[in-house]
Each structure stands twice: as C-alpha cells, then as structure tokens.
Amino acid sequence: SITEVLFPLGDDAIVHPGHGPDTTIGRERTTNPFVLEFVATPRD
Known part of the structure; x- marks a missing residue:
C-alpha cells in the first residue's frame, strides 16, 4: 500500500x-x- 511502500521513503x-x-x-x-482520503479511510 501507499503507506507501507512510499511513505517510509520520507517527505x-x-x-x-x-x-x-x-x-x-x-x-x-x-x-x-x-491520498488524504486513502489515509483517512480505516483499513481492516
């Protein structure tokens, strides 16, 4: 996911x-x- 693969690369x-x-x-x-909506949406 975006949060697991891309966000750790840093701002x-x-x-x-x-x-x-x-x-x-x-x-x-x-x-x-x-991206804002993706991050705000709860994931199971």
Whole structure:
C-alpha cells in the first residue's frame, strides 16, 4: 500500500508520476485529495 511502500521513503523523496510534474512524498501526503482520503479511510 501507499503507506507501507512510499511513505517510509520520507517527505523529501521525489516521485515521478505517469502524468503531471514531479512531486515529493511530503507534498502528496499533505495536498493530494486522493491520498488524504486513502489515509483517512480505516483499513481492516
């Protein structure tokens, strides 16, 4: 999952998405509405 694989890389880790400009884990963690919803949704 995102929280297990990508978040441990740290907020300064650069992400090269398949669309749009490069970003960082920290930026996505705090501004991406899909990531915010994913993190807020309880998992079993």
